[in-house]
Amino acid sequence: MDWTLIIENSLKGLIGINAVYFAIAAIGMNVQFGYAGLLNFGQAGFMACGAYGLGMTAHYFDISFWWGIPLGILFSVLLGLLMGVPTLRLRADYLAIVTIASAEIIRLVVRSVKFKTYFGGSDGINSFAQPFRKVGNSLGIEEADEYGFWPFRFTGRELWTLIVGWILVALLGFFVYKLMKSPWGRVLKAIREDEDAVRSLGKNVYSYKMQALIMGGVIGTISGMVFALDRAAVQPDNYSRDVTFYILTALVLGGVAKVSGSIVGPMMFWGLFTFMDNFLRQVAEDPIHLGNITLMKSTQVGQLNYILIGLTLILLMVYRPQGVFGNRQEMAFDGR
Amino acid sequence: MPALGGSCGQEVDQQVNRSAVSHRFVRWLGAVVAALSVLAFGASSASADDGYQIRIQVKEQFRDATGKTDNQPVAGVTIMVTDAGGVEIGRAETDDKGVAVIPVPAKADYTVTLDEDTLPDGQTLSTASTAVQQVTKDSFITSTKVINFFTGESQGGSQSLFDKLAQRGVNGIRLGLVLAMCSVGLSLIFGTTGLTNFAHGEMVTFGGLIGYLLNVTGMSFLGFLAFIPGVHDDGSFHILLAAPLAIVLGGVFGWALNAGIFLRLRRRGIGLVTQMVLTVGLSILLRNFFLSRFDSRSRPFKEFSLQKAWEIGPVSITPRDFTVSVLSLLILIAVALSLRYTRLGKATRAVSDNPDLASATGIDSERVVRLVWILGGALAAAGGVFRGLDEQVSFDMGGRLLFLMFAGITLGGLGSAFGALVGGFVVGVMVEVASMVVPTELKTTPALLILILVLLFRPQGILGKAQRVG
Numbered sequence A: 001m002d003w004t005l006i007i008e009n010s011l012k013g014l015i016g017i018n019a020v021y022f023a024i025a026a027i028g029m030n031v032q033f034g035y036a037g038l039l040n041f042g043q044a045g046f047m048a049c050g051a052y053g054l055g056m057t058a059h060y061f062d063i064s065f066w067w068g069i070p071l072g073i074l075f076s077v078l079l080g081l082l083m084g085v086p087t088l089r090l091r092a093d094y095l096a097i098v099t100i101a102s103a104e105i106i107r108l109v110v111r112s113v114k115f116k117t118y119f120g121g122s123d124g125i126n127s128f129a130q131p132f133r134k135v136g137n138s139l140g141i142e143e144a145d146e147y148g149f150w151p152f153r154f155t156g157r158e159l160w161t162l163i164v165g166w167i168l169v170a171l172l173g174f175f176v177y178k179l180m181k182s183p184w185g186r187v188l189k190a191i192r193e194d195e196d197a198v199r200s201l202g203k204n205v206y207s208y209k210m211q212a213l214i215m216g217g218v219i220g221t222i223s224g225m226v227f228a229l230d231r232a233a234v235q236p237d238n239y240s241r242d243v244t245f246y247i248l249t250a251l252v253l254g255g256v257a258k259v260s261g262s263i264v265g266p267m268m269f270w271g272l273f274t275f276m277d278n279f280l281r282q283v284a285e286d287p288i289h290l291g292n293i294t295l296m297k298s299t300q301v302g303q304l305n306y307i308l309i310g311l312t313l314i315l316l317m318v319y320r321p322q323g324v325f326g327n328r329q330e331m332a333f334d335g336r
Numbered sequence B: 001m002p003a004l005g006g007s008c009g010q011e012v013d014q015q016v017n018r019s020a021v022s023h024r025f026v027r028w029l030g031a032v033v034a035a036l037s038v039l040a041f042g043a044s045s046a047s048a049d050d051g052y053q054i055r056i057q058v059k060e061q062f063r064d065a066t067g068k069t070d071n072q073p074v075a076g077v078t079i080m081v082t083d084a085g086g087v088e089i090g091r092a093e094t095d096d097k098g099v100a101v102i103p104v105p106a107k108a109d110y111t112v113t114l115d116e117d118t119l120p121d122g123q124t125l126s127t128a129s130t131a132v133q134q135v136t137k138d139s140f141i142t143s144t145k146v147i148n149f150f151t152g153e154s155q156g157g158s159q160s161l162f163d164k165l166a167q168r169g170v171n172g173i174r175l176g177l178v179l180a181m182c183s184v185g186l187s188l189i190f191g192t193t194g195l196t197n198f199a200h201g202e203m204v205t206f207g208g209l210i211g212y213l214l215n216v217t218g219m220s221f222l223g224f225l226a227f228i229p230g231v232h233d234d235g236s237f238h239i240l241l242a243a244p245l246a247i248v249l250g251g252v253f254g255w256a257l258n259a260g261i262f263l264r265l266r267r268r269g270i271g272l273v274t275q276m277v278l279t280v281g282l283s284i285l286l287r288n289f290f291l292s293r294f295d296s297r298s299r300p301f302k303e304f305s306l307q308k309a310w311e312i313g314p315v316s317i318t319p320r321d322f323t324v325s326v327l328s329l330l331i332l333i334a335v336a337l338s339l340r341y342t343r344l345g346k347a348t349r350a351v352s353d354n355p356d357l358a359s360a361t362g363i364d365s366e367r368v369v370r371l372v373w374i375l376g377g378a379l380a381a382a383g384g385v386f387r388g389l390d391e392q393v394s395f396d397m398g399g400r401l402l403f404l405m406f407a408g409i410t411l412g413g414l415g416s417a418f419g420a421l422v423g424g425f426v427v428g429v430m431v432e433v434a435s436m437v438v439p440t441e442l443k444t445t446p447a448l449l450i451l452i453l454v455l456l457f458r459p460q461g462i463l464g465k466a467q468r469v470g
Helices: A003-015 A017-035 A043-061 A065-087 A092-110 A130-138 A156-181 A183-193 A195-200 A205-231 A241-254 A259-283 A298-319 B006-015 B018-045 B161-193 B200-217 B220-227 B239-267 B272-294 B319-341 B343-353 B355-360 B365-390 B397-412 B417-434 B445-457
Strands: A146-149 A152-155 A288-290 A293-296 B052-063 B069-073 B078-083 B088-093 B099-104 B110-114 B123-125 B132-135 B144-153 B310-312 B315-317
Touching: A003 A017, A003 A152, A003 A259, A017 A043, A017 A156, A017 A183, A017 A205, A017 A241, A017 A259, A043 A065, A043 A092, A043 A205, A043 A241, A065 A092, A065 A130, A065 A205, A065 B445, A092 A241, A092 B272, A092 B397, A092 B445, A130 A156, A146 A156, A152 A156, A156 A183, A156 A205, A156 A259, A183 A195, A183 A205, A195 A205, A241 A259, A241 A298, A241 B272, A259 A298, A293 A298, A298 B272, B052 B078, B052 B110, B078 B099, B088 B099, B132 B144, B161 B200, B161 B239, B161 B315, B161 B319, B161 B343, B161 B365, B161 B397, B161 B417, B200 B239, B200 B272, B200 B365, B200 B397, B239 B272, B239 B365, B315 B319, B319 B343, B319 B365, B319 B417, B343 B355, B343 B365, B343 B417, B355 B365, B365 B397, B397 B417, B397 B445, B417 B445
Parallel strands: B052 B144
Antiparallel strands: A146 A152, A288 A293, B052 B069, B052 B099, B078 B088, B078 B110, B110 B132, B123 B144, B310 B315
């Protein structure tokens, strides 16, 4: 067993691009779930908005790459309105149902043959990220060169996205942290605790919830953009329902209603996930048998990892719903 | 919801101290997972066989601006392969590459038929290719025989609008009945406990996969039962035995989920949002477990998978689908009648209406909740088996229905059993009929539209009560 490789990969997973885009998406989800008590199970849909906003500049609109950023944000605001208008006056479950449905429909639409001219079908969109890469090159980070020290070795391409990504994580984290200390944030938390009490103070609860939903969604959109830029490709199946669930798991792992939790959670998630994946793959190089029953083949490692994610989420919800760093007091949003 | 567990829940809460409860919880969770793995290990032995297959490619041919001909794949077209005797070997829908692969048992003569109803609107087969193509035994050069269909702009529909509508309507009724069956449990669980169960789709899959496990894979240690008619020496069951067994096991699964997880959570006073997120984890766990044991192919049951369709007027339906539909209708009527007239049924509706009030009148709400989980699990499993007969069994067959079920129960009124029956049925019919207008690959989109419109204009649904919503 090659422990050096396992440890190296796990440490890289801790700060790698997956942790970055999960962290940004989790910061957004935290605004909705942690602070406002809104169950958004469609974060993947918002991420798709950002990714396709960038991709469509080159693929369909034929405009400068940088227009993709406002375009993606526009998409996600529209999506937020679509999800929020029918549901935010109703109980929390309705939002969960509508968001999960909308995200799935978005995925089906962008991968459909019918709209291939707009979204590129199931192959998605490639070759739109050059302008972004060029900025990195002009700052002296050569795409092909290798930077860093053991275990953190990255190519210039990866490094540039990572730098931008972590700067975004820091900025957005700081922004949300400050926002939640502001009067606006306090109203949001009050809504989570007792909606009626806030309403009796003359606040427009519906509007606050809508703002929170859209803000979380826009942050999710930025996460989708970072991911698309790293891959230099947009693929519809990267925005499936499960992605939302994994982000939720990462968020809950770190801690709900805490900015630090929504950043550390994804890092822990990907550190652990990469560790388990590498470890199990090496263990299962020879299939494991118990009697004549094959317990695990190497092809089943991927699924076993996801089973463990599901189990983690279940156990967290039973024993520590506030997450590792969360505060139990902030978990009072549970009403019928 | 303080009095969720009724009076008994609170007493127990005081008697049993916290750590003991959590200890037992771990044991239970472990037991559930272990039981699952024992139940399903067999399915993995159904490995891929490198038999013969027919690969069908459907392409739209057109001339682009420069006059060159170009191809575009056509997705969602139904292809059927029949053997020389006219018996159906397999049927599949083309994927987004316009490709469908149908395995065939041997080198032989086959007929490949393209269902022209399922072509996107405005397209027909081009004159060069016909809807029915013959494959002869000698044309298999390798194990894969490739068949191409080309479509082009339509010059008037081949079928009248009414005929199309009739066929789609019948397909819709088939889907609607299965959806209604799956949704009842989802809606009743919500009504009695307030929990939106995101793992309900996996309960449907459970039924289908257990049915497959009993019917096709077989469990050799059950071989001693071979004296019973319908049980084979290798421990596999005829589908007529496997289906009821799967339904019973589905009920057991529902009971186990309640007793093993949700009952304990309610006793510990864990909130509904937390429970809802937990069902998400459960859904991830179960789906990937199914995937790891069953892999991602879809497979048919052993019996009744090859059938010649009846042609009744404009509509074609196989005897299997017809029987399944009649059976589901009977099951649904039975469920509706027992909810309406039996004592337990009335108690269920009472708890579903107002748990506190029901407890106050002496109804043991925990007992009702247990019943609802068993009933819901059994009905979901029945839906899974029937769906598996209708289409095929796959690891995410239920997960793909989940969103339609949500649309159905929202339309019918969240928490209302009759609403779920009606709503599920209506959504099923609508989705199929709408596929006359929207491309097949997007045929679930109208369900989202229904969902949003209902929530905007009548959030309590057709049969729900307004007070539930706010």
